[in-house]
Amino acid sequence: MRYWLMKSEPSELSIDDLAALPDQSIDWYGVRNYQARNFMRDQMRPGDQVLFYHSSCAEPGIAGLAEVACAAYPDRLQFEPGHKYFDAKASPEKPRWFNVDVKFVRKTRLLGLPELRLHPELANMRILQKGNRLSITPLDPKEWEFIVGLLQS
DNA sequence: GCCAACGTTGGC
DNA sequence: GCCAACGTTGGC
Numbered sequence: 001m002r003y004w005l006m007k008s009e010p011s012e013l014s015i016d017d018l019a020a021l022p023d024q025s026i027d028w029y030g031v032r033n034y035q036a037r038n039f040m041r042d043q044m045r046p047g048d049q050v051l052f053y054h055s056s057c058a059e060p061g062i063a064g065l066a067e068v069a070c071a072a073y074p075d076r077l078q079f080e081p082g083h084k085y086f087d088a089k090a091s092p093e094k095p096r097w098f099n100v101d102v103k104f105v106r107k108t109r110l111l112g113l114p115e116l117r118l119h120p121e122l123a124n125m126r127i128l129q130k131g132n133r134l135s136i137t138p139l140d141p142k143e144w145e146f147i148v149g150l151l152q153s
Numbered sequence: 154g155c156c157a158a159c160g161t162t163g164g165c
Numbered sequence: 166g167c168c169a170a171c172g173t174t175g176g177c
Binding site for chain 3: 007009055056057060113131132133135
Binding site for chain 1: 159160
């Protein structure tokens, strides 16, 4: 089992939005970055654990826990002409973009960036590096354990 | 709103 | 294959 951090803008989809969905699950559409796509397509498996991160908002930070609900499959929006996420170079025979489904586990307190930066144990997290923009990043199991510990304190 | 950092595009 | 230009991300 692997561990991940996945960013979402709460104005698009917050942890509360995820919890309120009919089956508390969503297709993680719209990833248009190859590295992030590769993580989903090649490495994510059902049951992988996810930190749900709120980005581009007043209080960026970890807002909840989720899990990968299924293996990656082609992102449907790449085939929808006129859609923001349409990709003319993709076809059903040769899909370019993939997504997994992500399922709500629980909401947590907001664990913000300033607090994350306090801990040397977390210093290598991609999210804390200057200029980091990747929306999906792998987590070391030790980082996962440490953060879950912080969330319980 | 600013701007640093990064990924992608496209001309050569 | 290089690299300048451009668009986007995301914290502040």
